[in-house]
Amino acid sequence: MVDLIDVCAEAGMKMTDQRRVILKVLSDAEDHPSVETVYERAKGIDSSISMATVYRTLNLLDELDIVVRHDFNGSFSRYEVNMEHHHHLIDLETGDVIEFQNEELEKIKEKIANELGYELVDHRLELYGRRLKK
Amino acid sequence: MVDLIDVCAEAGMKMTDQRRVILKVLSDAEDHPSVETVYERAKGIDSSISMATVYRTLNLLDELDIVVRHDFNGSFSRYEVNMEHHHHLIDLETGDVIEFQNEELEKIKEKIANELGYELVDHRLELYGRRLKK
DNA sequence: GTAGCTGCAAACTCTTTGCAACTCT
């Protein structure tokens, strides 16, 4: 388990109380929280934290690739710590997000890009589904 | 080639001048225009058209699945007429969008969803790349 | 000491909405 605080320090970020709180919230998150959610959880730890700081910090972390921004449904962004590359299956009924990886898929994508004359830099795959009755 | 006006009429949409103009803009588009772009092109045909109408019409068309909404880069939406299912490769340098299809990919996605206990309802794949020098 | 960070409130961007007038069917 990597300590986000170390990663940020190495990236040259000044380590403030607020940032420590936000990083803890992100590390502990097992979901893909919105800015609003990160803000609420952070306030639970240090109530003086402001929305602006949450936005600024998340943007910074995104630029540094420490965090990944998603916009699964359009209107607002959601974040997760940048671990190994994976994809998401979004449960259309509950909004739950399930992560998965698939080697075969990675190869095909690389191939498709190359065939189109491109070097693959990034990609995203999202599946939207309904739970099968068992 | 399907006539969008017919499709809309069948869906029960009242056909106004404004809608005819917007549908023409969408049919003619070979790119994936933003609301702003649709608005500008529509104004080129009928300068009295309003932004609100463009928004309302695109939302309606999206609900009817006549059009597909994308948000490739987060901040604003872009639209295209809903043809056969395909995916997008976004050129990171120019912003160009290239469409592609891949049978193999479709099968794998179906399989992944099933393995996770889900029925696949929808999905999206986006590749982001840089043009290979030849 | 100073470059960078913070909270606040105002500003900004994209999108939606209430309303009164108008228009398809």
Next chain:
DNA sequence: AGAGTTGCAAAGAGTTTGCAGCTAC
């Protein structure tokens, strides 16, 4: 005639920013 549509301007959501004070390094 009546339900649905329009333009306008105002409101809304989500996000960014200018500023003066504060803090990590």
